[in-house]
Amino acid sequence: KQEVTQIPAALSVPEGENLVLNCSFTDSAIYNLQWFRQDPGKGLTSLLLIQSSQREQTSGRLNASLDKSSGRSTLYIAASQPGDSATYLCAAHSGNTGKLIFGQGTTLQVKP
């Protein structure tokens, strides 16, 4: 049974700092891994999707990596801004049905 864990649960950094959010999964037989952002009271916005055959994906200041053998993914945010404050969720696509297994999320606060 796939389980996804995110550490830390909360993170507070000063503006401008580079930071890494961690995600681990128990079953390495994933199809891909997706990172989302959720603002308070809002829905989920897809940030990056890494296919199982890929090792990383980049979008602007965001870089996500995937290491299936160790069951880990990281989301790197460069030069953080107050607008990056949100909850970041990682989710593993488990099996061939498209089912997403979510982690508990990391709530990020970037202080001006």
Added chain:
Amino acid sequence: DTAVSQTPKYLVTQMGNDKSIKCEQNLGHDTMYWYKQDSKKFLKIMFSYNNKELIINETVPNRFSPKSPDKAHLNLHINSLELGDSAVYFCASSQPIERGAGETQYFGPGTRLLVL
């Protein structure tokens, strides 16, 4: 242009009532999902439909009944609402799974259900 929309955004109702939440996507996707986010913000899949066919049913009480009238719509009907049903319900859609499992899923804004 709203890709995945849900109505209503907020729903407050009494225990024992029956209610429905509607979801529509204009992305041309064949696969749609319902997720539940509990009070601890944990997201868990409930149902998935591919081309109007149920493919995932995650041990959800049979008081919850999804209905897909066409590929662009997936509605969720809940009978005999209970206090524990209070949560945020998210609809999502993606490309057909037969194209390769694990396409990007796009989420709606959520429906906040409060059962009193």
